[in-house]
Amino acid sequence: MGIFDESLDQNEANFTVLSPVSFLRRAAQIYPQKIALVHGDRTLTWREVWHRSVAVACALKARGIQRGDTVAILSANIPEMFEAHFAVPMCGGVLNAINIRLDPTTIAFSLDHGEAKMFVVDKEFGELAAAALKQVPADALQVISIDDLQLADGSLVSSDTWDTLIAEGQGEADQIGMPYDALAFLPVDEWDAIALSYTSGTTGNPKGVVSHHRGAYLNAVSNALTWNMGDHPVYLWTLPMFHCNGWCFPWTLAVNAGTSICLRQVRPKAVFEAISKHHVTHFCGAPVVLNTLLSASGNLKQLIQHEVRVMTAGAAPPPAILAGMQSLGVEVTHVYGLTETYGPVTLCAWQGELWDHLGIDEQARLKSRQGVGGPMLEGLMVADPETMIPVPQDGETLGEVMMRGNNVMKGYLKNPAATAESFAGGWFHSGDLAVWHADGYIQIKDRSKDIIISGGENISSIEIEDLLYRHPAVLEAAVVAKTDAKWGETPCAFVTLRPDETLSEAEIRDYCREHLAKFKVPKYVAFVKLPTTSTGKVQKFVLREMAQAL
């Protein structure tokens, strides 16, 4: 014990757990009248978002949601989805935002595996939720509808609504008002879980990525710093909040008291009109989203008359897209991350002195790299996953991208084996293969985990393979990514049929469509004898080359 260890302990005055809930309290207290959310003709101020979130948190508590209880949500980017990112953690709950594009069986798997105590469903997805609910025991789950008045159609899967929750907690929220700190709504430990996100992994069943308050706080700040967002950005919700909690952006927008422009569907007309009408300054999206915008009519494109910035990830943005966005007056920030890292944790940091004078093609080539660690990432390397020895920075040698830091997940839920494997050697193994350039920038070349990223969605090739193998006529199957101008990548299936069996490409696709979410259905199917190594392993790199030629 030295002199600096004596009588200098933590107490309520000098130590507070890190939690993004604190950012909401601050935004509401300092900018009560500022618009936090715009959804159609509806607006909500930061004070209202605070008050509604407190009311919901109180109602959840009264209904028995406690520390470590999962609250699942199936929703588009609307105000209630945003509020859930605060209200659920405020009562100690863990938010499980579910991908609206999944099939009922996979949704039921999440509800079951995550042991959800409550399921909140946007009316747009009432039918999908109802189908999923048929596959889980009904009594374990409270079902809440979001009755969005901005949406004419859709169906309420329950008469118990988000508004009911607000009404239930209103009285308590009125009493609480606007406190001078958020202590009453913070977890005991910043390591407590804040969110659960299912991600397609190397196995057919999704893995539940568990994130915590500390990481969510830090990555929310990292976003603000990475993008130099400043105060009061106007942020358009093109990125789904069910993708890794919208890369932590609901929390980032509380850090800088920004305005969220909600958007149910990412269609070019709606995007350009929103950018123009609300003077949007920032939005996020996979390169496919950018590509869609670039394909829009000239009239729409002319709606951008001010500085707009886009953050892109999910695949390397092709030079044509980078150049196209630049000509639109949209500055692109290229980032990279995984659900396991709270969203973006690297960025292709601009090196003004070195790059400013280069031609646009060369700049685009440099910018298409995944770059360097973000401000809150503690370590980034490309290394041999067995020896953990970093590869030389020669731009040629392949290795696995590995990260460490506070914005790396707690682990996979109820899956200690996968958790241990992903953290082997004290680094998180991303499963992405990259080269390391002489300037310290990483560039992803391939994926070791057999994930296909299509339109920003992760697709497990193994999930599709498992399905194909279950077809009685199929002997062998392998699925790889094929580069696609629109979607970035798309699944391509190679199938060997059993002797004397016949099956058409269309029949295989129909079979897949029955069992898989639409975006996972292979766009190409080819019948071949699978190339294998001497030990019988399928040579996926050969298939990838074949896929490009299809």
Added chain:
Amino acid sequence: MGIFDESLDQNEANFTVLSPVSFLRRAAQIYPQKIALVHGDRTLTWREVWHRSVAVACALKARGIQRGDTVAILSANIPEMFEAHFAVPMCGGVLNAINIRLDPTTIAFSLDHGEAKMFVVDKEFGELAAAALKQVPADALQVISIDDLQLADGSLVSSDTWDTLIAEGQGEADQIGMPYDALAFLPVDEWDAIALSYTSGTTGNPKGVVSHHRGAYLNAVSNALTWNMGDHPVYLWTLPMFHCNGWCFPWTLAVNAGTSICLRQVRPKAVFEAISKHHVTHFCGAPVVLNTLLSASGNLKQLIQHEVRVMTAGAAPPPAILAGMQSLGVEVTHVYGLTETYGPVTLCAWQGELWDHLGIDEQARLKSRQGVGGPMLEGLMVADPETMIPVPQDGETLGEVMMRGNNVMKGYLKNPAATAESFAGGWFHSGDLAVWHADGYIQIKDRSKDIIISGGENISSIEIEDLLYRHPAVLEAAVVAKTDAKWGETPCAFVTLRPDETLSEAEIRDYCREHLAKFKVPKYVAFVKLPTTSTGKVQKFVLREMAQAL
């Protein structure tokens, strides 16, 4: 134990202690060639600062500096002072930056009370250090000189220099090179002390404020967010780094890989020339610094031809200064904090929609308030220090400013009583009295701790009173702040002599000059019978009114 507590533990991949050392590693790795420091005709890149800091850290370790050992430094704003903010924490040491304006006895007190194992002395202050060293046991302390080649005069208090340390650690630093994370240089616990800063308190002896890695990390980020600094600011060092570690700005400049322009002395000519020559974007200073700049010649002022931002604290900036800076093209951010809060933790956040249309006087009035909590402060209130009940937000009722959060100190070194008192009720008691306005902004009206802030320096009125009481001719003495156009405040002494004693104002000032640092010597001395309450307590508020009339 819930499902989120099982097999989801911390490990090297997903948990790293928060420490500003990580920011240096990142800046050096991503921007190795960027200029980190400019001092006269000398420049150092971020890679060099990393390498030199590693070398010094290794040398300190080899010389026996361990976790929790104090390394004191007496230095102007030069590169070595900046490097010490990283090198000392990197070996587990605690940096005690000492005010160069103090007298030898007070410096000796710090060395002794902080149990310094090493004392680093800039050659400009060799004589001062030598005088202080005469008052401490020599064998306990390694003394290191900074032999700044940019300074012609000065004296080396030791032949053992900063460059010797670098030479000693060079070999190890070469071997370490540029690692992929900073783990080897991080503390085991983020609650470990990083710095010790002595501050004038209510008693004659200074109190040692202990800060920790977690708070330094967070407040460094808070600075970047509060000021929306963006990447690569050019920061002019007008604020002394011995003031509360330059409000954490050495660490902030590693967050955003900025360039530090060093400055030995804050003189208008040097400031304006540096702003122009280096295209300075940011600097900090007490209102007295701003006032000095405004008094400069028109020729000098014309050197500012680009956007410059200044952060000011230490006293409310008078409207004339705010308007003056605006006319110079310098945007003022008004912040407030104490050494106990790592520097600034509140800011007068601009409310564009509400304030943009107001006249300049009204804007200046609003901006002169200390404002609201910064992004990393968890709680701020104005409350009755006894009952802890917040005062009404009426702009009239006085209460004490209180904070809580991770950017509040660990406590006072070897002073559990003062620590407990300052944290009573779970909030840090700032000692500053304020009103709370209806819009939630605080405004400081008075100080309960009898601190006089003169030219940004804290002066304890009680230290001066104690000295005056020790003079044989003095019966009673009380010292208060008097408003001063140049210094903000200046000490004003009221003295009652013993019967039949005579003493002139000049004699009292000479006596003070012998025993006190120059800036603490009362500018005004008046001979009066002290006004007292019925219980005999001196009525300082009466004296403050009398002082204004002098």
